[in-house]
Amino acid sequence: MPTYNIAGVPIEFPFEAYELQLLYMEKVVLALERSEHALLESPTGTGKTLCLLCATLGWRQHQIDKARVYGMQGSQLAHGPQMPDPRKLPRIVYTSRTHSQLKQVVKQLRMTSYRPVVSVIGSREQMCIHPEASKKHGVDQVACCQALVAAKRCRPHNELQRRKGPTKTGTVPHPDMDKPNGCRTMPDIEDFVAIAEGEGLCPFHWARDIQHTAEVLLLPYNFLADATTRRALGLNVGDDVVIFDEARHTQRLAQSGVHLTRPRAAVRCWWTRRFLRGRLDFLPSRRRCPSPSHCESSARATPPPRPALPHHT
Numbered sequence: 001m002p003t004y005n006i007a008g009v010p011i012e013f014p015f016e017a018y019e020l021q022l023l024y025m026e027k028v029v030l031a032l033e034r035s036e037h038a039l040l041e042s043p044t045g046t047g048k049t050l051c052l053l054c055a056t057l058g059w060r061q062h063q064i065d066k067a068r069v070y071g072m073q074g075s076q077l078a079h080g081p082q083m084p085d086p087r088k089l090p091r092i093v094y095t096s097r098t099h100s101q102l103k104q105v106v107k108q109l110r111m112t113s114y115r116p117v118v119s120v121i122g123s124r125e126q127m128c129i130h131p132e133a134s135k136k137h138g139v140d141q142v143a144c145c146q147a148l149v150a151a152k153r154c155r156p157h158n159e160l161q162r163r164k165g166p167t168k169t170g171t172v173p174h175p176d177m178d179k180p181n182g183c184r185t186m187p188d189i190e191d192f193v194a195i196a197e198g199e200g201l202c203p204f205h206w207a208r209d210i211q212h213t214a215e216v217l218l219l220p221y222n223f224l225a226d227a228t229t230r231r232a233l234g235l236n237v238g239d240d241v242v243i244f245d246e247a248r249h250t251q252r253l254a255q256s257g258v259h260l261t262r263p264r265a266a267v268r269c270w271w272t273r274r275f276l277r278g279r280l281d282f283l284p285s286r287r288r289c290p291s292p293s294h295c296e297s298s299a300r301a302t303p304p305p306r307p308a309l310p311h312h313t
Contacts, residue, residue: 001113007033011058012113014050021051028055032241039247049108052243056092057114060215060241063089091214092116093237095221096245099126099189102218105245106188109216115181117174119214120189120207121223121233127189127204129197130154145204156202160209163201172201174210188218208233 001012004022007029013021024042028051031038042048067089096102099122106118124141128134133144133154148154164170175195176184187195196203211217211234221244223229224237 006055006058009033009059009062011054013054014111014113018046020046024048024051025055028052029059032056032059049105049245050111052245053094053105053109054112054114056241056243057112057116057216060089060092060116061114091237091240092216093224093240093242094216094218094245095224095243096218098220101246102220103188103190105218106186109186115184115186116215117176117184117213118186118216118218119174119211120187120192121211121217121219121235122189122204122207124204127193127196127207129156129193129203154202156196156200157205159199160201160206171209171213172206174213175199177213211235 001014002016004011004013004017004025006022006026009029011025011029013025017025020042024040024046027038027040030036032055040048042051094102094105096105102120109118124133124145125137128141128145130145130148133141133148136144145154149157152158160172163172175192176186185191192207193203196206217240223233224235224242229235
């Protein structure tokens with residue numbers, strides 16, 4: 001594969017790169033070198049996903065190579081520093097809108113010469129293999145899964161816990177962790193579920209356990225945008241390289257995640273009571289509207305005069 005020196009970083013690309021692709025990868029590498037944010041745009045069909053993958057993985061491999069050289073030079077001196085652990089380098093968190101798009105990302109990744117350890121995080125709807133819980137949806141599926149796990153009636157989860165050891169604090173290794181680079185499969189979510197099912201393990205909980213050992217983590221970006229989901233999954237991306245692919249959809253996602261919390265006393269104003277009374281019956285209220293006609297007349301009523309402010313001399 002052709003190798004390009006981009007901003008001092010060797011990047012392997014599966015094809016002869018166009019000038020636009022080289023410029024795109026240069027902006028990615030410069031942002032990574034400077035630890036800066038980057039908002040990049042390119043026309044459709046110019047290989048944005050492939051450029052993002054090659055640039056970030058090439059930059060990460062360059063960091064590993066520098067760490068090895070640094071360690072070899074240090075080991076030649078009695079008091080020299082030791083080689084840093086490459087696993088402590090930033091993880092690449094690649095997010096997109098849906099799992100079908102992430103599947104295409106894995107397909108593009110397999111076209112490159114890079115073979116990182118890839119982990120995928122999904123919801124129970126995509127990853128549950130229990131014959132009972134997998135047929136449910138939404139909160140019913142979550143409640144069913146939690147009940148089965150608490151009662152130790154989920155065989156895949158029980159097997160996962162058994163392999164963790166007596167203390168239940170270990171981790172079942174990633175299926176690609178001990179394989180050489182050329183033999184890594186880099187599974188997408190469907191492949192990972194099939195691997196876990198073949199091992200008799202719960203894909204959902206196994207994926208959560210091994211996310212910290214992955215070099216590339218794939219997930220929908222609504223998992224990353226929602227603070228509750230991040231805490232539930234144990235996601236911490238403070239030191240990682242985070243990529244939002246198809247980022248034009250993140251604005252709507254951010255708007256849908258905004259909420260406002262106000263104390264109860266703050267909504268007991270005259271206008272709010274007149275507007276809500278009789279219209280939202282599910283709100284708890286000690287004073288109920290006697291009839292719809294009363295609600296309409298109350299809503300059109302003239303508000304009481306505001307009290308005069310005290311005069312200070």
